[in-house]
Amino acid sequence: MSDLTETELAVIRRLVGRIIPASTEYGVPGADDDVIFSDITATLATNIAALGDMLASLEADAVERASAPDIDALIQRLQEPFGPAVGLLIAVVAQCYYRDDRVMRSLEMEARAPFPKGFEVEAGDWSLLDPVRARSPIWRDAT
């Protein structure tokens, strides 16, 4: 877990919940879901300092009261003075969100590491090469 205060955690949770919100249409949680948010804060633990100035610029109460569109606008505004911090936050959100079992299943992915099972890739129709096989050599004779 991180050294973030409860107030800071609440602010971050509001932000990440709007970076990737829950969707009933696709049946997926938002990035502020308990499990995903726990992964996010654990991942952020080694990079807290990078978020410090951005978090210090925010009023927690105002963030708490803000509507979803207001949070969206806030994230856009933060890009200018705190671009690297916002970029880091988005990167960590994506890393953690897209390895959640529920999210992976919603994408028709198996919730597992690639190794050792691997994946299937179609062998393909090699007759597509026929017109290329029919070509004369195109390499340039350098002798």
Add this chain to the structure above:
Amino acid sequence: MTDMVDVLIIGAGASGAAVAWSLSDTRMRIVCLEQGDWPNSSKFPSTGRDWEARQMSERSFSPNQRQAAADYPISEDSSPIKIANFNGVGGGTVLYTAHFPRLHPSDFRVRSLDGVADDWPIDYETLAPFYAENDRMMGVSGLAGDPAYPPKSPSMPPLALGRSGAALARGFNALGWHWWPSDSAIASEDYEGRGRCINLGNCIAGCAQGAKASTDITYWPAAVRAGVEVRTRCRVREITCDDDGRATGAIYYDEDGAERFQAAEVVIMACNGVGTPRILLNSKSRRFPDGLANSSGLVGKNLMFHPATLVTGVFDEEQDGHRGPHNWLWSHQFYETDPERGFVRGYMFEANRGMGPVLTALGGVEGGAIPIGEDHHRAFRQQFNRTTGLVILCEDLPEEHNTVTLDSTLTDAHGIPAPKITYTISENSQRMRDHATARASEVLRAAGAHTVRDQFLGVGGWHLMGTARMGADPSRSVVNEWGRSHDVKNLFIVDGSIFVTSGGVNPTCTIQALALYIADAMKQRLANLFD
């Protein structure tokens, strides 16, 4: 000081492994100093659920991002292209895509054919048997009969075409343009104790299956069995020399940080196009005040990358996405010079299947195709597993103002000056890139993509060439036509530094063929190697 060895190799990557293996049959005492460690495939990213996250952190191809103990920092603010490498046994082959095209015959004759740069002192025919030997050692999948090359015979069938390959093939065919399954150093069948590719799809972060041919699992086991010693976590600071101008060995720091000296009869540099000039420039002495092997002043100059752009198309139909080796199909339609195009030399397309969910999301957000917020999920699903692309690799001509020098302030953990990269993309390369981007868009549209985007790959400085070029003229080159320094008769260079020109293809198999060729030349001259 340790006992004198016959041959001291600096660097255990693509070329160091090849030259060590080839020389091992001489039964000379051979030691290789490597600043990194042996890779552990059981810890490669694709063994974990966080495989994409780790690809962007501790397994990043950027040493400045990775910042592992084996890495040295690189000053690269003066270059739009950033260095990619891996420091460890296997070197760059651990983190490469294993795309394995050879240079073309014309690449060795650019001055004669096109009036630019310089001809190589050797030709394709000279390297051909060493290309073949290297293919056998690494294990290459592919298909004979490619009209873009003189005849050659890959040892295994091609990698699966897949949905992405079929789509791209239809696009190329619609335009009447060349395409062919790539030569790939990825085993499509079980090969020499290595398991076949199971389409993990994360080749660039290391192959947990061992299907990808990195030299830690190809050349090195054979070389070690033959008696070569690999000394890991040993970082070389400088090559020493005597008053007669002969290399005497290397000063290095061992894994405990202690300064050591390894004496050697022959020193072979195999540290890549950045690491080799770094060490040579740092090897100053009374006799060689400008750095070792640098009487021409060309050590560190003529740095070449392959300016690269990724052009992606979004399809309605599902593509292969992150599954399968990423670079498995190429086109050399625009490889050879055509004056009508407004530039000399040419480029290659290498297909890129797609990306995993994290990189799809991040790339989409960065490029504006996927928003954060309410519309994220819809936009994400339009891209994920529906995107396939082409990477453009442009030939980069040598220019002396593109350099590797020693940074005046930045050092590594041992206080050794860091390399500084100073590089600009030439007008010729820019025109080539513009042409290639437009042609790639045409292919993707013809293949059925409804949306096409392009992205300059500034992070893509994988191919490091030209900084200790080979040639017959000591005033215009650093090593001779068989890799020996003009200035120091027992110093050899076998990595990408010695390229005269870059070609427009991934360089690894040429680097290794050159290393085998130079080793062969050394063996044939053992009795009078220093004459």
